Amino acid sequence: MDDLRLSLRLLRAYMVAVDCGSITGAAEVLNVAPSAVAAAIDRVEAEFGATLVVRARARGITATPAGRALAARIRPLIEDYSDVMQQGYALSQGLRGTLHIGYYAPIAPAFLPHILRNLTDNTSELNFSLQECDNITAQSGLLDGTLDVALFAGDELLAGVETRSLMDLPPYVLAPKGHALSARSELSLRDLHDTPLVLLDLPVAGAYVRRLLRAAEVTPHVVATCTSVEMVRSLVGAGAGVAVLNMRPRTQQSYGGDILRTLPLTDGDPLHLVTGRAAGTPRRLVQVFQDRLHDWFTGPEARELITL
Amino acid sequence: MDDLRLSLRLLRAYMVAVDCGSITGAAEVLNVAPSAVAAAIDRVEAEFGATLVVRARARGITATPAGRALAARIRPLIEDYSDVMQQGYALSQGLRGTLHIGYYAPIAPAFLPHILRNLTDNTSELNFSLQECDNITAQSGLLDGTLDVALFAGDELLAGVETRSLMDLPPYVLAPKGHALSARSELSLRDLHDTPLVLLDLPVAGAYVRRLLRAAEVTPHVVATCTSVEMVRSLVGAGAGVAVLNMRPRTQQSYGGDILRTLPLTDGDPLHLVTGRAAGTPRRLVQVFQDRLHDWFTGPEARELITL
DNA sequence: CAAATACATCTGCTTTTCTGAGGAAGAATA
DNA sequence: TATTCTTCCTCAGAAAAGCAGATGTATTTG
CATH class of the missing domain: 3.40.190.10 (Periplasmic binding protein-like II)
Known part of the structure; x- marks a missing residue:
């Protein structure tokens, strides 16, 4: 594994400088001191062992053909980086991506589709993975990260799983x-x-x-x-x-x-249906789904799932 | 211009850890201490505000679905970075890319193609830009970076241009x-x-x-x-x-x-044909071309270009 | 139950990166 | 021609990032 000899910051400073045709200008764009930009250019040139920009004292800088070509290849790199960061932030803030749901509730087909449809109303970049599993695999799925959220009976809880009560099922x-x-x-x-x-x-x-x-x-x-x-x-x-x-x-x-x-039946302890997820901060999508699920279960439709 | 909140090193450490399913393993791959990898994961999670990996004390780590998706998007980013770096190193070491040649030698078509053909014999990823220009624009082209190398008459030299004598032209x-x-x-x-x-x-x-x-x-x-x-x-x-x-x-x-x-003619001072390039370390392609050019001009074929 | 494994946390060190001051060179202007 | 302006260069010190190593803890394994 080769080291990352030049950081993205360095490459970006170099690229912006080439684009601006000016160290000072790039420094303003990047909100750093000109000397930092100059140092970045020096580092890049030293690393590649070639003259990439021609420096003119009072006229700014101009990239050589090779320097321009290099800058042109850095740009998409920076853009890809931004995309990745965007996705990262979207994890906690946006309703997109794939929601991995595990359920130990064999009649889940009776209600889950309704809730998922509500969730996907506004946004389109939303996928679901629905996995039928038993109580144990549901929880271990949460713990090992293969599941975002799970529905299961609230008995036999594993440590590390945070549950919220959904409904008592007599x-x-x-x-x-x-x-x-x-x-x-x-x-x-x-x-x-x-x-x-x-x-x-x-x-x-x-x-x-x-x-x-x-x-x-x-x-x-x-x-x-x-x-x-x-x-x-x-x-x-x-x-x-x-x-x-x-x-x-x-x-x-x-x-x-x-x-x-x-x-x-007039007797018999009810089963506790709960939602669970791994301890820690979930992404917003998970939270929203969980909230919708709980909302739905406080509504009248949920009553139809049980027999009193 | 938003700051690069997470460095590539951080993202790579995170990605490798997810791939390895282990902080310790990733640390070995990356040749750093496990604590550094752990810190990287912490930083990434903190930045995105979501749980991306599930940590199990003695069993390593497992990425959540979101964490896996993120890691999957980091991989091409790292690969693109490597590509850019490769190109950077190739600038000074390999014979590839585009060589921008300016010439103030109207009969250059008589010899340049020969030399370029020799240059391109071994490698295929080689392009040429041939620009006919006068003495002044040739040199300013060198200085402002639009040209890698130029052929021109060695009179009226501009500062910052390093020349090598090619031939005396009576x-x-x-x-x-x-x-x-x-x-x-x-x-x-x-x-x-x-x-x-x-x-x-x-x-x-x-x-x-x-x-x-x-x-x-x-x-x-x-x-x-x-x-x-x-x-x-x-x-x-x-x-x-x-x-x-x-x-x-x-x-x-x-x-x-x-x-x-x-x-x-029996009299008349010859014109000095020189090659020039901007001061500084040129990339190897430029040096090789210049060397070939000078080699060719010491050979017998060059004699046919002048009249003695 | 003991050993091994692997993560968590903390402290201080090293490297990287940045700033800010002072200076120099070329360009514009009077 | 002299002055001013712009822009780049250099350098020392400071801030930040990144890292190693020690210590602690939970979990698995034999």
Whole structure:
């Protein structure tokens, strides 16, 4: 790795001097003393071992053909530098770039697109990377920098992740239309005793439901475990059993075409949905997204995602 | 003109650190202490006001998406910088670029192409700018940097121009074939008395010829003054008169198709053909060209340009 | 639990860069 | 011709940037 023998400052001073045809003029443009500009020219010439500018005592300076050619190549360099700096500043101030979102919320398709569309309304230079992941990978993604922000269940927090509570998600029972349980006016976890259960067996949700049932002293009769919410829904729709879930999409129909019912439970601790990001100053885009997300979740539409 | 808030060194250190995924590793690559790299990252993050890398105590660092994007934009910047520096070094060391040549030697087409061809034999990235000019503009071109090197008559030198003698050019008489003067075995300037004269009236040559004739106490009978050698030759060929010149091309025929004779003179001070360049260290290309030129003028081919 | 790894922080040193004063050379002007 | 103006040059000292090395700490690894 060769050293940067001439700093950008030096090269820029040289370039401006060539453009101005004057050391004094360049010094004014650059807000430095003329001697600094003269020194810069000396350094550049010494480094390259050639006469790049001709100095005339009272008439300023003139670049040689080679000197002009060099200055011409420095200009785009400075401009590129400015572009990079611009992008750097835009990181914290502007709404542009790619927002990397991780979510452990299988029904995120029900609401994330709305929020993202609001975000992208004004600006165009905005991209999103949406990554479905479990609770653990979401958080480690935040920590190792592959994710800007994540939605996940607020249990089992890792150090270094700053979270904000989004919403409490009470559990509900998902049952096929016409299921015996839907006849009840009130439903408790105890009522699930001996009922065939389809379990969403993802890192946090699985343990959560098991804990819920254990707390209610219900021995689950698990007929199927799935790693996909839609598989759970379709199994339930097909009559394989019922499921305990927390969020629901905006459709009552499963992929299998069956009609599903969401039955509120009178007991059971809610799951905490949170947004998280790595500790430290986030760029503005991340903050804005997070704010919009929280705004949306305080609104009426968010209510439709849960079953009370 | 905004200041260059972050130096290239800083940006490069940041970039290398992101690439390495390690401050220590980057420090080794850059041959600096880890603390310097850490400080660089701090500076960049502080400047942009955003978290760009996630630091894990014993596992190195990982860039956030934004940090990676920024690093990716720094890389071409560094490469462009290297390119510029390469060109800079090539100025003094390599035979590339554009060589700006000015010449006050109207028959330069007779020899310059040979020399330039030799120069361009090995390398291909070589361009030439050939500018016909008079003695004064040639030298001021050197001084103001528009010319790298010039050929001109060594009289009336300007300060700041370093010259090397190329060749002494004795005057000769150009006459049409069959002219009365060609019958003589020896020809002196005095023999031109009353002979119609075509004068090349260029800044130095005109004065030179007039001085020559005055010194020989010959009153010139100027029938035409021209600013182009070929016009002089064609006028002479057409029988308008004779001319006193110093260099001759490698053809005896004028544009008008007439045959011309060059008759040596026994008297008359020669004109000094010199090469000149601005004082200071020239780039190697200029030196090489100048050397080749002088080499060529010590060879036998140069003799054909003068008439003894 | 100990060793190894790698980041964090701090202090003082070195190099780079800048300033400001004084001077000199060429150009413009009276 | 003498004077003034502009502009560049030089140099010493000061400010800033960059760096090394020591020390401390969190985390991983054996």
